[in-house]
Amino acid sequence: MRNELSQWRVLQEHFESMRELHLRDLFKEDKGRAEKFRLEAAGWVLDYSKNRINQKTMELLHQLAKTCGVEQARDAMFAGEHINGTEDRAVFHVALRNTSDEPMYVDGKDVMPEVREVLHKMAEFSRKIRAGQWWGHTGKPIRNVINVGIGGSDLGPAMATKALGAYAQRDLRVRFVSNIDATALAENVRDLNPEETLFVIASKTFTTQETLTNARSARRWLLDSLKDTAAVARHFVALSTAADRVAEFGIDARKNMFRFWDWVGGRYSLCSAIGLGLMVSIGPERFFEMLDGFHAMDEHFRKAPMEKNIPMTMALLGIWYINFFGAETHAVLPYEQYLQRLPAYLQQADMESNGKSINKSGKRVTYSTGPVIWGEPGTNGQHAFYQLIHQGTRLIPADFIGFARSQNPLGDHHDKLMANLMAQTEALAFGKTQEEVLAEGVDSKDVPFRTFEGNRPTNTLVSKELTPFSLGALIAAYEHKIFCQGVIWDIYSFDQWGVQLGKVLAGKVLEEISSESEPELSHDPSSNWLIKWYRENRKT
Numbered sequence: 001m002r003n004e005l006s007q008w009r010v011l012q013e014h015f016e017s018m019r020e021l022h023l024r025d026l027f028k029e030d031k032g033r034a035e036k037f038r039l040e041a042a043g044w045v046l047d048y049s050k051n052r053i054n055q056k057t058m059e060l061l062h063q064l065a066k067t068c069g070v071e072q073a074r075d076a077m078f079a080g081e082h083i084n085g086t087e088d089r090a091v092f093h094v095a096l097r098n099t100s101d102e103p104m105y106v107d108g109k110d111v112m113p114e115v116r117e118v119l120h121k122m123a124e125f126s127r128k129i130r131a132g133q134w135w136g137h138t139g140k141p142i143r144n145v146i147n148v149g150i151g152g153s154d155l156g157p158a159m160a161t162k163a164l165g166a167y168a169q170r171d172l173r174v175r176f177v178s179n180i181d182a183t184a185l186a187e188n189v190r191d192l193n194p195e196e197t198l199f200v201i202a203s204k205t206f207t208t209q210e211t212l213t214n215a216r217s218a219r220r221w222l223l224d225s226l227k228d229t230a231a232v233a234r235h236f237v238a239l240s241t242a243a244d245r246v247a248e249f250g251i252d253a254r255k256n257m258f259r260f261w262d263w264v265g266g267r268y269s270l271c272s273a274i275g276l277g278l279m280v281s282i283g284p285e286r287f288f289e290m291l292d293g294f295h296a297m298d299e300h301f302r303k304a305p306m307e308k309n310i311p312m313t314m315a316l317l318g319i320w321y322i323n324f325f326g327a328e329t330h331a332v333l334p335y336e337q338y339l340q341r342l343p344a345y346l347q348q349a350d351m352e353s354n355g356k357s358i359n360k361s362g363k364r365v366t367y368s369t370g371p372v373i374w375g376e377p378g379t380n381g382q383h384a385f386y387q388l389i390h391q392g393t394r395l396i397p398a399d400f401i402g403f404a405r406s407q408n409p410l411g412d413h414h415d416k417l418m419a420n421l422m423a424q425t426e427a428l429a430f431g432k433t434q435e436e437v438l439a440e441g442v443d444s445k446d447v448p449f450r451t452f453e454g455n456r457p458t459n460t461l462v463s464k465e466l467t468p469f470s471l472g473a474l475i476a477a478y479e480h481k482i483f484c485q486g487v488i489w490d491i492y493s494f495d496q497w498g499v500q501l502g503k504v505l506a507g508k509v510l511e512e513i514s515s516e517s518e519p520e521l522s523h524d525p526s527s528n529w530l531i532k533w534y535r536e537n538r539k540t
């Protein structure tokens, strides 16, 4: 077990000497601290000085990472080894954004020609749609593109399409339907003309209940209006690894399918064909800039020494809080409205990857693994949940993300936005002492309520501007952070058996709630009652 390693034990001892230290003192003691704990790569700066660490902490964390083989594991991923042990697959999303000329091999085969071929096909298709040269069945140009997919086949492109909204071709509507709740589809097509609408069915396996149900209903919606099954060919394309199932659905897999590969995990698939909706929205050139950003951070992750490595540093700070301070959650707080879906995206990336409790030897771990990830854009969160971060009983490490420039400069909005970001991290770190509160003339009985302990750790990640490049680099940094943590916890970060469970569980209940005759129920009494209640009440 990792927590039996001597490096872990040494960290535990070191923690005892750090737990009471206040960031106020750490900053007082070391005037060079802000500079010392600042890193730069791929257009991003990480200021991690407002963390409850000193030089020694970082050294010990580096030793732990080295002993756990983080660097070797990283090299194994880039070498296309089958590091996804429970599915015996390579984890090779880094090849999707390899914008260099270097080959990248999986099982002895250079995958780059195929990667480039699909990107080229996506670019041609996107250009046609954007130029109004992809005509629907009745000859009208497509103006609406609806991505139908869920989980990894939705969150990435949905998040990035919002994030890069400033670069969108505004006369095209690109929307995302994921939930099996019919409201999702109904609300997204209600104002659309079927003649001008194209559905992108995004499913790696092409078996996912939600996606196939929505896809079938979308086909019905289209055919109810166009009344000719031949219309499907002009109004449906697929993003998948499963050509046979795509063909079965009625989509021409040769012409209208964009493929990817089993070495692309769903939640790591934004740079694959799964990004088609995004590419249609921002155009191929911007999409390729995003790949450049991913690649720049990949290269940094691959080549920078541990002490200068942004993803590794973020990972180690997370380990420090989760495994030594006992933090259970981690907040992601972008001060950028366009990044409103980033917390949800990272929730999947992190929690599906590191929400594991069995180590690689099949044993239950005796330490905490992945945290609960959550967050909202600032400043909205400040008027809601920040209270708990400032004065609650829990320690909640947080990432503050901001940009020097706004995509929508308007008066002093951006200065105010960024002033809030800076003021929050300062207040979280340094708080307000009793003396300071008293000096403000506060009545002594009110002092305890107005005092802020501070010592709340934060990372600040800043970049000049939210561009496709900076977005790509930011996402890659988080991906690699998650990777390093998984290695340190000795878990398999690239499977998701819990998701698979969900995919089969509902089948039995569905049969029971929809059966004509009264089913014999053999669940627990609570579930039996719920099924009966639903059967009695579902009919109006």
Ligand code: G6Q
Binding pocket: 150, 151, 152, 153, 202, 203, 204, 205, 206, 207, 208, 211, 265, 266, 267, 268, 352, 496, 499
């Ligand atoms: C991601 C998960 C999961 C998956 C969805 C959709 O890593 O595996 O979120 O992406 O369940 O799966 P399909 O793309 O196969 O429909």
